Amino acid sequence: MMEAESRSFADAEINRCLTPEEKIQFLRQMFRIRRFEQTSLKAYNAGKMGGFLHLYTGQESVAVATISLLGENDHVITAYRDHGHALVCGMEMGECMAEFFGKATGSSKGKGGSMHLFAPDKRYWGGHGIVAGQTPLGLGIAYALKYKGIRGCCLCYLGDGAVNQGVFHESLNLASLMSLPVIYIIENNGYSMGTSLARSSAFKQMLAQRAEGYNIPWDHANGENIYEMRVKTQAAIERAHEESRPTVLEIATYRYYGHSVADANARKYRTPEEIEHYKTYHDPLRLWQKRLVDEGILTEEQADAIDHEARAEAEVASRFADESPFPTEADIFTDVYSEVDQPVGDGPHGTYFFN
Amino acid sequence: MPLITYRKALNDALAEELLRDENVVLLGEEVAEYNGAYKVTEGLWARFGSKRVVDTPISEAGFVGMAVGASMLGIRPVVELMFWSFSYVTFDQIINNAGCVRYMSGGQIACPIVIRGPANGGTNVGATHSHTPENFLANTPGLKVVCPATAYDAKGLMKAAIRDNDPVMFMENTLLYGEQWEVPEEEYLIPIGVADVKREGTDISLIAHGRAVLTCLKAAEILQAQHGISAEVVDLRSIRPLDEETLLASVRKTHRAVLVEENKPFCGVDAQIASLIQEKAFDELDAPIQRISALDAPAIYSPPLEKLQLPTPDRVVQKALSIC
């Protein structure tokens, strides 16, 4: 039965139209995220960066599958576990790694850090460090699209812990009330820091079901299955594009590392067996690789070559970050006020900084 | 020049900007069909329609955040808070998102939003509805904060705020909405960051913002009439950016300063001003800087006492006399 369901996702129009090269590209993107993060972890442990580093390892398929469907007027915004989304949206490894290292060549010139990667030119709006703080921003992006009469949508990602923030519920109410083309994707990895889903959320069947109370359609998907996620996401995108209506889509996934690299209890709130089980039986990258081999469009050798390229790309990014200069002290005061950076008329007027 | 109310001046500014730029949108609780809780947006929904003037549910964190997100894509939302006191449920959206997104994106994202509404005590609505958060918000680099004291300033600053590419926190005053001032019919803008000497004087500088400016003007009249003291009244108008030059020039001229605000004293705006003056004009001072703020307790409800809690002309006069 599960086999049959799985096949039906693969056979869905949206997946049947995929070329072998596109399918291989999904694998390539997952390898790129994974090797990029492994390299960043090494750099973190070598003291190359400060603060937090929230690894997406284990969840790569979610960003790859969902973002694969976006067109030129569709936008993305997420929380601090943002490396995967950033790379899939087209950000370069080098600018991201340099941002982690706090370098002037970073995507935000070293002003944001790993939680705050942005590329508005790629319709990727970050990268936000406050749990659920991005949820009304995603709504606002959808609002702007509708206001301008643009047929598009915004994918707004959040975690299973973020669903308990009031502002997310306010956003759901507004999304439905104002009929806005926003798609909330709950990446349910089972934990919010050290707190399991069972200890953080009251719900009936699914977190996404809460959408019912706001008259918003909802669905769920298995994060191991790229075909399934594409089918479910496509339905949400069509709803957004055709009817300007929101959707809540919950995706079951799992993170292999601690909440962040600095998670002191990474091995305490879940068993090593649980983690091993996921890695062995549910790794989305390996499962996709196997599927492509089974489909006869990829050999193991070709997969290894893709992996190899991803590692090499990450190494180059790491070297680039390492060799890049830090921002200067004067850079502390740029990008605070646009009027200071780009004066208009006879401005800027008055004192902006009180040192 | 026609005399118009502070409310009408704001209304005119909003209407002119709605007309000028199709990306300007007014959002907030009761701003459209109800015509605004304080009638600042009166008639605008009827004139501009539901796309441009939008009623929201009581959901400040949600709709302020939504407006911040929309502004990142080039919409210019003017969001009304029924009271600035209610900004406290949306501080995250204001400070972390509006205030930080430009910086954290390395200058890639602009947030041209205006958040406006009344921020004042003195109306017997109790502590929860009487907050004046200009000091909190001016503490966030990335935000601009303005507090107009007259209809003329309200209009010119509102138009500048809407055209500004950074988030502007615009603080009005319910006690001023019905007051009238001369406002020209021709279009004008007041740049943010420029103070205004509301009354010239030679003996002492009374430096204030918001309604406290009017308190100082009354005090200046008393000082002149009853004590022969010529007081200069400097209206900051904008808190951040701050027109240091104008206020320091006044102090260099008069050599005495009383700082007056309706904000609370601890880390109030005037704590910053006092620090600036002593740092940059210490040798010019003939007397210690004095401060008058709201009396340092939650806003009391009891009407006669609340009047005493805010700075009065009499308190300003007494303070001025203590150093003249």
Ligand SMILES: Cc1ncc(C[n+]2csc(CCOP(=O)(O)OP(=O)(O)O)c2C)c(N)n1
């Ligand atoms: C408002 C707020 N509270 C707490 C935190 C600290 N914090 C950061 S992430 C996190 C857990 C969130 O878990 P979840 O939403 O499931 O996302 P995940 O980390 O699993 O991707 C916490 C408690 C924060 N950043 N913001």
Ligand SMILES: [Mg+2]
């Ligand atoms: Mg989680």
